[in-house]
Amino acid sequence: MRTRPLKVALLGCGVVGTEVARIMTTHADDLAARIGAPVELAGVAVRRPSKVREGIDPSLITSDATALVKRGDIDVVVEVIGGIEPARTLITTAFEHGAGVVSANKALLAEDGSALHAAAEKYGRDLYYEAAVAGAIPLVRPLRESLAGDKVNRVLGIVNGTTNFILDKMDTSGAGYSEALDEATALGYAEADPTADVEGFDAAAKAAILAGIAFHTRVKIGEVHREGITEVTAADIASARRMGCTVKLLAICERAADGRSVTARVHPAMIPLSHPLASVREAYNAVFVEAEAAGQLMFYGPGAGGSPTASAVLGDLVAVCRNIVGATTGPGESAYTRLPVSPMGDVVTRYHISLDVADKPGVLAQVATVFAEQDVSIDTVRQQSRNSGSGDEVGIEQSGGGRRVGGSGEASLVVVTHRAPDAALSGTVEALRKLDTVRGVASIMRVEGE
Ligand SMILES: NC(=O)C1=CN([C@@H]2O[C@H](COP(=O)(O)OP(=O)(O)OC[C@H]3O[C@@H](n4cnc5c(N)ncnc54)[C@H](OP(=O)(O)O)[C@@H]3O)[C@@H](O)[C@H]2O)C=CC1
C-alpha cells in the first residue's frame, strides 16, 4: 500500500457533495484498501463558506474553487457544483494542473462533453461521470466498458427521478402536480431549478450522454427532441389507465437500422402496465438497453438523492484513484465517430390523440379521412359524449375504423394510431385543427413499449 495519501478537492458541498464528504470520512479505511492508498479530503469549495457544514473540518472550506484546483498537489477533483460555469473552467483547470476529474454534472457533459474529453486526453487524465446519468445505477461504465464489444441499438428508460415521482404520485394517489413537485424538491431529488426536471432538460442531458456512449458518437443536448411533463393532465393519466397503460417520461435513444444515424428524444409516453418500466415507482430510474449479442438488459435503482448519487461518485473516485496508483488512465474517447442525429420527424411510433369534436353525423368520417390522407393508420377510436352527463362512453369503435356517431353537442374522440412517422402525425394534427368540426386537440401522447 502506498503511504502518501491521494488528495481530493471537493467542489460543491450541497445535496450530493455533503454525502460524498461523509462517506469519504466514514469509509476511509475501506476506500484506502480498495485503492491501495489512503485518500484525503484536501479542500472543499462552496459558494457560502460561512455556512456550518456538519462533519467537515472548517479549515478545509474555501470560496475560491479556482485556487483549490490550481494548488498543484491535488490528485482528483470531484465536481458536484452543477451548471456550465464555473464548472467547465474548473474541470479544465484541474486537468491542466495534473488532476483526474469525477463529475456528476450532466448539464455540462451533455453541452460540452467533447471538449472535456479532449482536455482529459490532452493532459493524460481521467474524466469519470457515472453519477451524471441515473444516480446510483451503474450505467455509464457498463455501456462504456462492459458492452464495448457488443453493438447497442436502443436505450429506453426513465432517467429523471423528480418527474417519475410526480407522475407516480399523480397516478397512484391523485396528488396535484404542484404538491408532488414540492415533495420531490424537499426530498432532494429536484435540480436547484426544477424547470430542468419538469421541462425535460435534465432527462435530455442524460439522453445525450447515453446516446453518445451507447452508439460511440457525440450527441449534444440541443440535438435531443425534448418535451416535459408540464402539459400532462389528470385526464391523460385517466385515459392511459383506460387503455391499460400508465404515463412515464421516457428517454429513448435509437440507432437507425442502417447504422448511419441515431435519434434521441425525451417525452411523456403511455406504456402498457405489463411493461417493466410501468412498475418503476417514486424517484426510481430504470433503463433498458438492447444490444445485438447481449439481448435486453435492464438497469434499475435509485436515480436521485444525495446518498445514491454519492455512491456513484465514490465508485468513480475509487476507479480514478486506482488508475493513478497504477500509473494508467481509464478508457479514452478517441474511438468515437460522429453519426448524424436524425430529426424527430423521422421517428416512427404510435400515438394517442384526444380531440374535442362536434357530436354530429359525419364527424368521425371527416377525422378518419384526415388520418388516411396523411397515411397514418388508425388502430382504435373511442368516442365519449359530453351530453351523457355521467361522462360514460356512448360509442366505442372497433379496431380498424367502423363508425358510430350519435347525438348532438360536443364529444371527445380518442384516436390511437398504428406506428407512423412523427412528421406524418404532425401533418395530421395540423389538418385536424383546420376542420370546423374539431373544436380542439386536447392532447397528443406517444405510446411506447408494446
Ligand atoms: N441531487 C441529485 O439527486 C443529483 C444531482 N446530480 C448532479 O450533482 C451536481 C450537484 O447537485 P446537488 O448536490 O443536488 O446541488 P446543490 O445545489 O445541492 O449543491 C451545489 C453546491 O455547489 C456549491 N456551489 C455553487 N456555486 C459554486 C461556485 N461558484 N463555487 C463553489 N461552489 C459552488 C454550493 O455552495 P453552497 O452550499 O454554499 O450553496 C453547493 O454546495 C449537479 O451537477 C447535479 O445535476 C446528479 C445526480 C443526482
Ligand SMILES: N[C@@H](CC=O)C(=O)O
Ligand atoms: N433532478 C434529477 C437528479 C438526478 O439526476 C432527477 O430528478 O433525476
